[in-house]
Amino acid sequence: MDPGIQRLAERGYDIAHAFDAHAAACEPGWEHLARGPRVGILIGNTRALWEPFLAAANLDEADPLDRYTERAIAAAFGDAPAYFTHREHGGAFLPFSRLAVATGLGALAPSHLVIHPIYGPWLALRAVVLVDGEPPARSPIPKPCTCAEACATALAAALPSTRWEDWLAVRDACPLRTYRYSVAQIRYHYSKAWGRSPRGG
Ligand code: B12
Numbered sequence: 001m002d003p004g005i006q007r008l009a010e011r012g013y014d015i016a017h018a019f020d021a022h023a024a025a026c027e028p029g030w031e032h033l034a035r036g037p038r039v040g041i042l043i044g045n046t047r048a049l050w051e052p053f054l055a056a057a058n059l060d061e062a063d064p065l066d067r068y069t070e071r072a073i074a075a076a077f078g079d080a081p082a083y084f085t086h087r088e089h090g091g092a093f094l095p096f097s098r099l100a101v102a103t104g105l106g107a108l109a110p111s112h113l114v115i116h117p118i119y120g121p122w123l124a125l126r127a128v129v130l131v132d133g134e135p136p137a138r139s140p141i142p143k144p145c146t147c148a149e150a151c152a153t154a155l156a157a158a159l160p161s162t163r164w165e166d167w168l169a170v171r172d173a174c175p176l177r178t179y180r181y182s183v184a185q186i187r188y189h190y191s192k193a194w195g196r197s198p199r200g201g
Pocket of ligand 1: 029
């Protein structure tokens, strides 16, 4: 395994999906990828993040998970170009969900969540890092989830709601739930129980 990817995995980032950055530059919002190194690595995590994050993060700083992510990627890849889900680039968030779909990491459900064939909706996207090399060929994958309606129904109920439990129900509606986050991780991402607004996951 590439040593950078190995270092990230040790910190809980267990998804490292390589793709052709120049090919992905045809996706709206990702045009700037045409100018950098050829291999993009879409970095994310499953529930594997939670224990390493709790062990190493500084929970007293603002947005501890975003800072933990930035430090982990800098430690793994040095000053390689990196784009983060939590940061705005040119005044807007980058459309990471669309990139994940275009490069075949997962497929988009009616809930607008990216569904992975193994992890279901229980993954988070964190960053893209660009490195030199030969990229693998990637294409979109068929939708791995089988239900037609459950998440759409849950989404319709959640959209007008301010209860975080209704948004959790959108994710829980997916039958692919082997990798469901722990209760502690769910509360961190969805509720304000830790004193701040929900943070991406
Ligand atoms: C801003 C944002 C939000 C905002 C606003 C969304 C909005 N409609 O405006 C808020 C804070 C509400 C939000 C909530 C959630 N989000 Co959000 N969000 C983002 C973020 C940072 C940017 C989205 C964006 O503007 N992209 C740029 C535009 C141009 O691209 P786009 O594809 O058109 O983006 C649209 C969708 O992404 C959509 N969207 C964003 N989040 C969600 C969540 C759900 C359930 C739905 C239906 C749509 C949706 O809104 C965007 C604008 O219309 C992305 C990360 C990223 N950089 O993409 C995460 C992201 C899409 N969110 C994610 C998640 C998981 C959630 C939550 C379900 C859980 C959570 N707390 O993190 C919650 C659900 C609601 C809740 N209250 O709990 C994940 C999705 C993972 C996956 N498996 O698909 C992402 C990729 C973050 C991550 N680290 O993985 N989110």
